[in-house]
Amino acid sequence: MNILIVDDEEVLQDVLTNLVRKEGWNPLNAKTGEDALDTLRRDEVELVLLDLMLPTMSGMELLKLLRQRYPDIVVVIITAYSSIEGAIEAMREGAFHYIPKPFKNEEVLITIRKGLEQRRLARENQSLREQLRQRYAFDNLIGRSKAMQKVFDLIRLAAPSKSNILILGESGTGKELVAKAIHHHSRRADGPFVIVNSGSMPHDLLESNLFGHVKGSFTGAVSNKKGLFEVASGGSIFFDEIGNIPLETQSKLLRVIQEKEFMRLGGVETIKVEVRIIAATNADLEALVQDNAFREDLYYRLNVITIQLPPLRDRAEDLALLARHFLLQYAKENDKELREISSRAMELLMDYRWPGNVRELENVIERAVVLSTSEILDEDLLPPAVREPRSFAMPPTSVDSTNGLPFKEAVAAYERQLISRALKAAGGVQKRAAEMLKIKPTTLHEMMKRLNVSAETIQA
Ligand SMILES: Nc1ncnc2c1ncn2[C@@H]1O[C@H](COP(=O)(O)OP(=O)(O)OP(=O)(O)O)[C@@H](O)[C@H]1O
Ligand SMILES: [Mg+2]
Numbered sequence: 001m002n003i004l005i006v007d008d009e010e011v012l013q014d015v016l017t018n019l020v021r022k023e024g025w026n027p028l029n030a031k032t033g034e035d036a037l038d039t040l041r042r043d044e045v046e047l048v049l050l051d052l053m054l055p056t057m058s059g060m061e062l063l064k065l066l067r068q069r070y071p072d073i074v075v076v077i078i079t080a081y082s083s084i085e086g087a088i089e090a091m092r093e094g095a096f097h098y099i100p101k102p103f104k105n106e107e108v109l110i111t112i113r114k115g116l117e118q119r120r121l122a123r124e125n126q127s128l129r130e131q132l133r134q135r136y137a138f139d140n141l142i143g144r145s146k147a148m149q150k151v152f153d154l155i156r157l158a159a160p161s162k163s164n165i166l167i168l169g170e171s172g173t174g175k176e177l178v179a180k181a182i183h184h185h186s187r188r189a190d191g192p193f194v195i196v197n198s199g200s201m202p203h204d205l206l207e208s209n210l211f212g213h214v215k216g217s218f219t220g221a222v223s224n225k226k227g228l229f230e231v232a233s234g235g236s237i238f239f240d241e242i243g244n245i246p247l248e249t250q251s252k253l254l255r256v257i258q259e260k261e262f263m264r265l266g267g268v269e270t271i272k273v274e275v276r277i278i279a280a281t282n283a284d285l286e287a288l289v290q291d292n293a294f295r296e297d298l299y300y301r302l303n304v305i306t307i308q309l310p311p312l313r314d315r316a317e318d319l320a321l322l323a324r325h326f327l328l329q330y331a332k333e334n335d336k337e338l339r340e341i342s343s344r345a346m347e348l349l350m351d352y353r354w355p356g357n358v359r360e361l362e363n364v365i366e367r368a369v370v371l372s373t374s375e376i377l378d379e380d381l382l383p384p385a386v387r388e389p390r391s392f393a394m395p396p397t398s399v400d401s402t403n404g405l406p407f408k409e410a411v412a413a414y415e416r417q418l419i420s421r422a423l424k425a426a427g428g429v430q431k432r433a434a435e436m437l438k439i440k441p442t443t444l445h446e447m448m449k450r451l452n453v454s455a456e457t458i459q460a
Pocket of ligand 2: 175176240
């Protein structure tokens with residue numbers, strides 16, 4: 001148990017050193033704040049006995065540095081009666097206790113014992129928190145909500161099977177993380193995990209990517225090329241945004257699932273594949289099936305096991321856990337001392353709707369960490385959209401506000417208002433505004449053109 005005594009008076013150093021040693025603790029000595037910091041860099045210290053009256057760096061300055069750099073260390077102030085105001089200020093700065101001079105030995109010992117006990121309890125709490133975190137994590141996924149615990153159970157059960165899996169969830173809810181977790185817990189964990197960004201690729205390019213092609217099968221096919229299915233053989237293939245796959249490609253995909261074989265584009269050989277298909281989408285696949293935009297038979301083939309990821313706004317229990325997790329992660333990456341989120345900031349995080357879900361939360365926390373200069377993440381570091389959620393979420397409206405406009409114009413005015421608010425809240429970033437409104441960026445762009453709204457006029 002190291003106890004650091006910071007005092008420039010020799011007599012006091014001696015008295016305290018003997019006292020500490022007699023109790024079986026190990027005294028370390030420093031005459032100045034600078035000395036003390038040197039010692040702390042070398043040795044693990046549990047408690048500091050600190051005289052406020054020091055030459056050069058003042059005791060108060062040292063206390064503030066200690067609180068920032070070594071928040072776990074208990075600081076006990078020793079000070080003359082004449083500077084009791086200083087002691088009170090020190091308590092406000094986070095000192096554990098103060099002892100006025102002249103002191104009784106017993107008083108010092110009792111205070112040290114109490115301080116060490118408090119430190120022990122704080123440590124226990126911390127390790128408890130760490131254990132909780134372990135329990136609430138699965139691979140890289142974090143979540144303590146019932147819904148997420150159910151997701152973890154499903155992954156555990158479904159991963160070792162051969163079944164195809166469909167992951168549903170809004171943008172940023174962790175679909176890709178779940179796909180990876182499934183792969184890691186499957187019998188193919190040692191095999192490849194291949195991601196297909198089905199996105200908005202034209203179908204012939206997508207197919208050449210998936211199935212490969214032979215030399216000369218089309219202009220530009222200058223050599224034979226393996227497709228992603230071959231690359232993924234023995235592992236898992238993850239179709240991100242499966243809802244965007246064109247119908248032509250859907251039927252080829254269905255054939256691979258049924259026959260477990262395919263041909264390269266322009267090829268004559270059939271190639272056997274053994275892959276597990278994991279697909280994800282934030283679209284309503286059933287609705288796409290209804291509209292004949294997605295093949296029903298493919299839908300059933302993919303949807304053997306469904307994992308539904310709930311939106312972040314429906315799992316408040318996870319929000320605090322995730323926010324803290326990202327805070328610690330980005331503080332470490334950026335070498336910041338941040339370790340806390342102020343209660344006001346946490347309230348705002350809880351109130352916000354998180355249209356971009358966990359990804360958006362992660363971005364918000366990362367931004368705050370980068371901008372921060374203190375050890376507490378406070379509300380002023382949160383972006384406007386999070387700080388003023390209500391002004392965005394509920395544009396005032398009433399039948400009167402049509403002001404006698406014809407219906408269509410009133411609707412257009414309302415749309416204009418919604419879009420302007422979203423753009424403002426998103427700091428003029430259209431992609432973000434679209435996320436908030438839950439429309440595609442291209443749709444937002446079209447609407448802005450139609451309604452004659454420009455990002456510049458909003459910014460001004
Ligand atoms: N439960 C979680 N625990 C920890 N991090 C998470 C969790 N869910 C999502 N994330 C993080 O949020 C980000 C988005 O996750 P991911 O890419 O898996 O979402 P997605 O559903 O695939 O999004 P999109 O639909 O936009 O493709 C990633 O940085 C991921 O690490
Ligand atoms: Mg994704």
